[in-house]
Amino acid sequence: MSDDEADPELLELLRQHFQKSTLSSSQPETYVLDGAEYVYDNSVDVALDSQSTKAAAAMIYDQMQKKEYSTKNWSSHELHPRSKDENTVAFIFTLDLLNFSFWSERDNDERFTIEYKGKRWTGYSSLVAALQRALDEEIPITSSDFWQNEEECTEDLLKHVFRSSTEEEIPMFKERLACLREAGQVLYEKYQCNFINCIEAADHSAAALVNILAENFPCFNDVASFESRKRIRFLKRAQICVADLWAAFDGEGFGEFNDIDKITMFADYRVPQILNSLGCLWYNPSLDSAIRHKQVIESGHPWEIQLRGCSIWCVELIRREIIRTHPDAKVNAVLIDFFLYDTMKERELAGREEVPHHRTRSIWY
Numbered sequence: 001m002s003d004d005e006a007d008p009e010l011l012e013l014l015r016q017h018f019q020k021s022t023l024s025s026s027q028p029e030t031y032v033l034d035g036a037e038y039v040y041d042n043s044v045d046v047a048l049d050s051q052s053t054k055a056a057a058a059m060i061y062d063q064m065q066k067k068e069y070s071t072k073n074w075s076s077h078e079l080h081p082r083s084k085d086e087n088t089v090a091f092i093f094t095l096d097l098l099n100f101s102f103w104s105e106r107d108n109d110e111r112f113t114i115e116y117k118g119k120r121w122t123g124y125s126s127l128v129a130a131l132q133r134a135l136d137e138e139i140p141i142t143s144s145d146f147w148q149n150e151e152e153c154t155e156d157l158l159k160h161v162f163r164s165s166t167e168e169e170i171p172m173f174k175e176r177l178a179c180l181r182e183a184g185q186v187l188y189e190k191y192q193c194n195f196i197n198c199i200e201a202a203d204h205s206a207a208a209l210v211n212i213l214a215e216n217f218p219c220f221n222d223v224a225s226f227e228s229r230k231r232i233r234f235l236k237r238a239q240i241c242v243a244d245l246w247a248a249f250d251g252e253g254f255g256e257f258n259d260i261d262k263i264t265m266f267a268d269y270r271v272p273q274i275l276n277s278l279g280c281l282w283y284n285p286s287l288d289s290a291i292r293h294k295q296v297i298e299s300g301h302p303w304e305i306q307l308r309g310c311s312i313w314c315v316e317l318i319r320r321e322i323i324r325t326h327p328d329a330k331v332n333a334v335l336i337d338f339f340l341y342d343t344m345k346e347r348e349l350a351g352r353e354e355v356p357h358h359r360t361r362s363i364w365y
């Protein structure tokens with residue numbers, strides 16, 4: 001290394017030091033966007049197409065206008081709670097503790113399915129249905145006291161809560177149980193057994209609430225390393241938890257955040273899929289082939305990091321393009337993400353899933 005070349009390790013240490021000192025400053029930051037930009041800048045296997053990204057921005061804005069897309073759409077999900085009270089806060093916290101890995105290697109009629117009120121639910125909705133069904137059966141599944149009580153909240157009882165109408169069990173059952181136990185313990189030790197105390201500690205800052213989740217609950221600390229950076233923060237479930245609160249409460253009460261625009265897209269396996277279908281996200285031939293052949297990509301693999309980082313950056317470019325072309329538009333990454341997720345689900349339902357989503361098994365998404 002010559003004298004004028006910076007030592008990457010030293011740079012990383014300085015960056016982490018800077019991040020730590022500003023994390024505790026009066027303006028909380030999550031640094032998710034910063035990490036995503038770094039991943040995008042250093043990506044060799046995933047690229048963005050700027051023309052398609054601009055076209056996607058125009059289409060998304062147009063459709064959002066036509067559909068009058070807003071936070072109100074959250075409550076229109078058939079299974080989402082509608083009341084704006086403490087029960088809904090507990091429901092959302094439980095939901096986003098467990099909001100990961102619903103994909104299956106089995107065919108549609110064999111995959112994990114929840115039957116609830118005469119309908120069959122798969123994917124994300126299967127989790128919402130399982131929680132609602134448990135509450136109907138008077139199982140206190142959204143109570144952190146219950147998660148901690150190993151005599152009542154047994155493995156068998158949870159197996160009953162997540163019983164499938166098919167042979168397949170919910171993916172990552174043991175990890176889900178561990179998430180509930182761990183969160184119950186942290187809430188007990190630090191937040192008087194109530195997630196509302198975390199919301200209050202965040203003092204109406206979305207970024208602060210994301211940081212509280214990531215720093216206190218290990219199962220929300222969705223961080224990866226890429227190239228010379230040891231800590232790229234994706235924080236998918238922490239961010240979607242804050243976004244769900246914001247949407248469910250229409251930006252008021254428990255959902256009032258004065259910096260909600262700091263939340264990025266939630267880097268999972270559905271939004272990259274639609275960004276790819278829209279021609280915004282491009283894969284190199286080996287990655288493209290792995291995804292098309294539904295090969296499992298290990299959690300933390302550079303491919304996976306690039307898929308996630310570039311998706312966040314792509315949605316940020318879409319957001320900037322919408323604001324550039326419509327300066328008064330009331331959009332942020334949360335609404336664009338929700339809209340893209342819902343659109344991908346409509347396409348899937350209509351049998352228009354052109355390219356599969358990438359397959360990574362993890363508790364992070």
Ligand SMILES: Nc1nc2c(c(CN[C@H]3C=C[C@H](O)[C@@H]3O)cn2[C@@H]2O[C@H](COP(=O)(O)O)[C@@H](O)[C@H]2O)c(=O)[nH]1
Pocket residue numbers: 073074077099100101102103122123124125244265266267268269270271337338339341342365
């Ligand atoms: N980026 C993003 N990812 C989302 C959601 C949601 C549901 N959000 C609700 C709230 C408002 C919206 O309008 C939705 O009604 C679930 N997921 C993730 O997808 C995956 C499951 O997919 P599938 O197997 O196909 O159901 C899994 O990783 C899950 O964590 C979202 O909104 N954005």
